[in-house]
Amino acid sequence: MALALAVKHIETREVESDYDNDISVLEDIAAHLQIAGRNSQIAVADAFKKLKAPELIEGIGLQMNDG
Numbered sequence: 768m769a770l771a772l773a774v775k776h777i778e779t780r781e782v783e784s785d786y787d788n789d790i791s792v793l794e795d796i797a798a799h800l801q802i803a804g805r806n807s808q809i810a811v812a813d814a815f816k817k818l819k820a821p822e823l824i825e826g827i828g829l830q831m832n833d834g
Contacts, residue, residue, distance in 0.1 A: 770796060771814035774823055797827040 774796075777789045800808060812824045812831045824831055 770811055771818055771820070771823070774827065775815075775818050775820050778820075778823065778826075793827065801828060 774793060777793065800811060808829050809831070811827075812821075812829055815821055815823045
């Protein structure tokens with residue numbers, strides 16, 4: 768949930784003073800999620816859904832096949 772909150776905050780904030788640093792950190796997080804266990808990936812996707820931001824699931828490179 769914390770990861771999803773951080774990503775959502777960065778995506779919706781208006782001040783872009785640390786934009787480059789944010790992108791770098793998000794890229795690192797997304798890379799780690801690609802090799803994380805499936806349960807961790809599902810937990811992150813569920814957190815985005817709870818935050819009403821499901822579009823960010825694919826935005827960080829996770830592919831969820833909900834059916």
